[in-house]
Every structure is written in structure tokens, then in C-alpha cells.
Amino acid sequence: MREIKKLIVLENKLISSNIYSMVLQSKGLAKISKPGQFINLYCREGSRLLPRPISICEINKLEDTIKLVYAVVGAGTKEFSNIKVGEKIEALGPLGNGFIIEKDKTKNIIVGGGIGVPPLLELAKNLNGEIEVYLGFRSKSILIEDFKKYGAKVHVATEDGSEGFKGNVLELMKKNNVNGSIIYSCGPKPMLKAVAKWAKKKNIPMQVSLEERMACGIGVCVGCVCKIKDKNQSDWQYKKVCKDGPVFWSDEVIWDE
Amino acid sequence: MNKDDLDLRVKIAGVELKNPVTTASGTFGSGREFKEFIDLNALGAVTVKGVSSVPWKGNPAPRIAETYGGMLNSVGLQNPGVEEFIKNDIPFLRQYDTKIIVNIAGRTIPEYCDVAEKLSNTDIDLIELNISCPNVKEGGVAFGTDPKMAEEVTREVKRHTKKPLIVKLSPNVTDITNIAKAVIKGGADGLSLINTLIGMRIDINRRKPILANVVGGFSGPAIKPVALRMVYQVAKVVSVPIIGMGGIATGEDAIEFIMAGASGVAVGTANFRNPRATIDVLNGIKEYMIKNKIKSLKEIRGII
Numbered sequence A: 001m002r003e004i005k006k007l008i009v010l011e012n013k014l015i016s017s018n019i020y021s022m023v024l025q026s027k028g029l030a031k032i033s034k035p036g037q038f039i040n041l042y043c044r045e046g047s048r049l050l051p052r053p054i055s056i057c058e059i060n061k062l063e064d065t066i067k068l069v070y071a072v073v074g075a076g077t078k079e080f081s082n083i084k085v086g087e088k089i090e091a092l093g094p095l096g097n098g099f100i101i102e103k104d105k106t107k108n109i110i111v112g113g114g115i116g117v118p119p120l121l122e123l124a125k126n127l128n129g130e131i132e133v134y135l136g137f138r139s140k141s142i143l144i145e146d147f148k149k150y151g152a153k154v155h156v157a158t159e160d161g162s163e164g165f166k167g168n169v170l171e172l173m174k175k176n177n178v179n180g181s182i183i184y185s186c187g188p189k190p191m192l193k194a195v196a197k198w199a200k201k202k203n204i205p206m207q208v209s210l211e212e213r214m215a216c217g218i219g220v221c222v223g224c225v226c227k228i229k230d231k232n233q234s235d236w237q238y239k240k241v242c243k244d245g246p247v248f249w250s251d252e253v254i255w256d257e
Numbered sequence B: 001m002n003k004d005d006l007d008l009r010v011k012i013a014g015v016e017l018k019n020p021v022t023t024a025s026g027t028f029g030s031g032r033e034f035k036e037f038i039d040l041n042a043l044g045a046v047t048v049k050g051v052s053s054v055p056w057k058g059n060p061a062p063r064i065a066e067t068y069g070g071m072l073n074s075v076g077l078q079n080p081g082v083e084e085f086i087k088n089d090i091p092f093l094r095q096y097d098t099k100i101i102v103n104i105a106g107r108t109i110p111e112y113c114d115v116a117e118k119l120s121n122t123d124i125d126l127i128e129l130n131i132s133c134p135n136v137k138e139g140g141v142a143f144g145t146d147p148k149m150a151e152e153v154t155r156e157v158k159r160h161t162k163k164p165l166i167v168k169l170s171p172n173v174t175d176i177t178n179i180a181k182a183v184i185k186g187g188a189d190g191l192s193l194i195n196t197l198i199g200m201r202i203d204i205n206r207r208k209p210i211l212a213n214v215v216g217g218f219s220g221p222a223i224k225p226v227a228l229r230m231v232y233q234v235a236k237v238v239s240v241p242i243i244g245m246g247g248i249a250t251g252e253d254a255i256e257f258i259m260a261g262a263s264g265v266a267v268g269t270a271n272f273r274n275p276r277a278t279i280d281v282l283n284g285i286k287e288y289m290i291k292n293k294i295k296s297l298k299e300i301r302g303i304i
């Protein structure tokens, strides 16, 4: 039977302002996880009832560990940041469907924005062929060296110009005349929407990992929905990000909101 | 005394459940997602997510907001409609030794009746009528807030089905006992309460409500005192069995509801924090009974 597991925290360190990297002894979770999947982390404080969904950033099957990278944005993630090495945290996973890895693609483009970058790292490790990574941040970058370790060519854009290209990631992609056989992407919705529009024009298939507020993370509450077109594209349905996603093909998504 | 000596059976609207624990509609789907976490055979009944006569798309996202010890939802009863439900979910649940309670939704009385009628010839055990849905004909006023309308919808649904009928009451009323009495007059064989309270939250940075729908249903441990008070008030004035719910997460919570007069207890929002919550509640009830040498729940039901 599946269950919420108490996992030992092996590392929980600040890697950038307000952003932490947490490594967990995974009790077998690493073995069955795929890039783009996420886990539910549960708060100790009972008033914070709902799980916090966090993407799997790296999987180490040999050592049975997983790494998460999370931003402190509220009380729950603040609580996580105070957990000491050796303590335990309740977790459930892996959840959702990860990226669909297209092994025959010769040139992969990865596009990440802000705290949407972490799940793309494990993805990069698992791709064949050339990998070009475009990452956008407000000011400070994360995980650049890690992507390079896996042989990816990394391009950085920051809104304030403090690192790399000044501007957004799509502007940088346009400037570099990017082309490729597939795009994998995760980040804020406006970024995904803009890149999806561009990808459509260039006729490049694109997968996007979406985010929505969740209550269960396992597909029962129907809380975490996004608009997805039907197969014949004539109508749409609300699909669950946690169970049907979080990864969708960009041309299935209705981006109106 | 040990676990085998306990008599946990309860009768709800003429149907015997092997134990009082069921699920609150909308928090358990049709049980599929939970079969990986628990043995569905252990539950007295599974109460499924609300079904309507035709598919409902539901409300825009965000649909979820956390609150202190609880949550808000504005799912809007998204469901694939009663025909899909009959085709896919009844055969699934029938594999298990548990009763099936089907929660039904509608925007008009004929819509409710259509669902009830279609379920009449299926292999389900009970119908739970959700009268908290907005009535499109009456301009969005919920059926559950007006005693006359509550009575009428109950009577009509009852006429259209052979299944025993539980009516699920909304807490968003000034006196819940009036609605309880009205639906019993309409023919309800049992009651369940409470549905969600209405609440809201505001994102002060975006200066906007968190829910796209602005307001949503408030549930979880935070609402337990209100739910318990309402079960207590209703149990004092009706004689039909009650399924109590609202914030139940432990065996102790369930015992409180039983002492207030509930026959059954439903676990809702707690399933999101702990997918084994139903089993934990059941085990907690048993432990309390053993510790206090209670053989049957009859000994403590409605003692307050």
C-alpha cells in the first residue's frame, strides 16, 4: 500500500536568497520517480492543513535520495526551511506524470523561469542529444552550474540585468535565433504562455509543466484544474494538474486566464 | 474486551452499515484514488462525489485556498454526469464489501429527479441529496436555505426513486432545525450534516480574492464546533438517523459527533492531509470503545 512516509532530511541549505536545497533519504521513492514529477510535503503545524507540492529537482537512485529546491514564500515553506539535518519530514510521492522524454529528438531546448527551474535539472540529465537551456530570473540565478555539469549549454536572462542578458528569457531566445526539435518548459504562466505562442509559430512541439493551488495532490478534490482542449479541439475540459499533469503539451492548453 | 467483541453496526435510512464510518462527498472521488492507500472494504460506506444529470464543467481556478485549520473550495461540482458515473463508478465500487451512497446535485427540481430516477435501477444503496446547490430558477438561492423549497425538492426526488433518501443540509441558515423538519416532512429517510460554510480569503499582495469564484465552501477541523452544534440541535428534534460531518479527523472527533446524536460519521477534508484518515477514525472509535468498555455505539449515541 501507498503511504505518507517520514523521510530523513540529509541536507537543507540556503542556496540563494530565500531559496533552499533539501535532500531527503527517500525510502525507495527515488527508484520510482521520473523527471517532472512532484511530491507532497506536509507541515508539522496542524493549522497548515494542506500539503505543499514541490517538484523533484534531482533523483539519485544509487543513494536512494531526492533533492528538492524550494523558495520560502509563506508559512509552510518557512517551516520547511527551519528543519534541521537529521530530522524527518512527511512526504508523499512521486505524484503526477513527468515529462514525456522524446529520445529521438536531436536538439532539446529547455526553458525555465524562476522557481520553475528545479524540475528541469533532472530532465536535462535524462535527455539524449544536444541540450540548450534558457533560464530566466528576476535577479539572481540558481542551478546554472548543475545544468552545465550535465553537458547543457546554459543561457541566462535576468530582469534587472544583474546576470547574463537583461530582459526576459523569450527575448534572449529570439535574439539568439533559437531553433530545436522540442521544448520542455516550466515557470510562471505568463512566460509559458509567451514561449508557447512563439513555439507554435516556429512549429516546435513543446511540453509545459503547470502549477495550480492544490488540496490533495492525488486527483480526488478536483481543485487544481487547468483548461485543456479535447482531442478534436472543438471543446475543452478542466483537467487536474496533479493527476493529468503537471506536464501537458502546450497546444492542448487554453491560456486565457 | 477486544476488537472482535465490538458491535459497530449502524442503520442509516433502513440500510445496515457494518460500521459508522463513511466519506464526505467530494473528498474521496469514487474511492479509486484511495484504494492504493486503504482497504475500501473496511469502510461502512463510501459516499461519492456529487453527480448531476448532465456533465458539469465546474468553476475556474484557483479553486482552493488554505485557511487556519481548514480550507476553502470552489470546485463547483465538476463531474462527468450520472450516465458516466453509472457506467464507470458503480461497477468499481461494487467490487468492495461496502455500501454505496451517491450524492446528487441539480440546478432545478427536474434535474435532481432525473439523476435520482436513473440511479433507481442501479445497484447502489442510498441517495444523498445535496440541497446546497444554487437553484438557477430561483436566481441562485440554494434549495437548502428555504424550508419550503427544501421540502419540495425532497418530496419530488423521493417520488422519483426507490432508493432510501438522505438529505444533506447546508449550515448557511439561521435555524437548521427548520430545514431538517421540512425535509423530513418531504419524506427524507435520513439526514447528513453539515455541508460547507461559506467563506472567503483575500490575497493582500495582489489585492484580489484568492478564489477565482471569490467565495467558497469552508471545511476542515476549523468548522468542527459549528458542525457538532448543528448535529446536536438537529438530533434533538428529529428521529431519523443522522450522518455527522464537518472537520472529523480522529476517532475522538467521531465520538463527539456520535454523542451529539449522529449514527454515521463522514470523514472529509481530513482525507487530503491524511489519505488513511478514514481508517484512523475507525480505529480510534474502536480504541475508545475498548478503553471505555462500550460494546455498542447505541450506549453513547445522543447521550448529550
Ligand SMILES: Cc1cc2nc3c(=O)[nH]c(=O)nc-3n(C[C@H](O)[C@H](O)[C@H](O)COP(=O)(O)OP(=O)(O)OC[C@H]3O[C@@H](n4cnc5c(N)ncnc54)[C@H](O)[C@@H]3O)c2cc1C
Binding pocket: A038, A050, A051, A052, A053, A054, A055, A056, A069, A070, A071, A072, A073, A074, A075, A076, A077, A078, A115, A118, A119, A210, A211, A212, A213, A214, A246, B065, B066
Ligand atoms: C506541481 C507543483 C510543483 C511545485 N514545485 C515547486 C518547487 O519545486 N519549488 C518551489 O519553491 N515551489 C514549488 N511549487 C510551489 C509551492 O507549492 C508553493 O510555493 C508552496 O506550496 C507555498 O507554501 P507556503 O505555505 O510557503 O505558502 P502560503 O502562501 O502560506 O501557502 C498557503 C496555501 O497556498 C498554496 N500555495 C501558495 N502558493 C502556491 C503556488 N505557487 N502553487 C501552488 N500552491 C500554492 C500552498 O500550498 C498552501 O496550501 C510547486 C507547485 C506545484 C503545484
Ligand SMILES: Cc1cc2nc3c(=O)[nH]c(=O)nc-3n(C[C@H](O)[C@H](O)[C@H](O)COP(=O)(O)O)c2cc1C
Binding pocket: A221, B024, B025, B026, B027, B049, B050, B051, B073, B075, B077, B103, B130, B168, B194, B195, B196, B217, B218, B219, B220, B221, B223, B245, B246, B247, B248, B266, B267, B268, B269, B270
Ligand atoms: C473539495 C470539496 C468538495 C466537496 N464536494 C461536495 C459535493 O460534491 N457534494 C456535497 O454534498 N458536499 C461536498 N463537499 C462538502 C463535504 O462533503 C462536507 O460536507 C464538508 O466538507 C464538511 O466536512 P469536512 O470538514 O470533514 O470536509 C465538498 C467538500 C470539499 C472540501
Ligand code: FES
Binding pocket: A213, A214, A215, A216, A217, A218, A219, A220, A221, A222, A223, A224, A240, A241, A242, A243
Ligand atoms: S489537488 Fe486535488 S485533484 Fe489535484
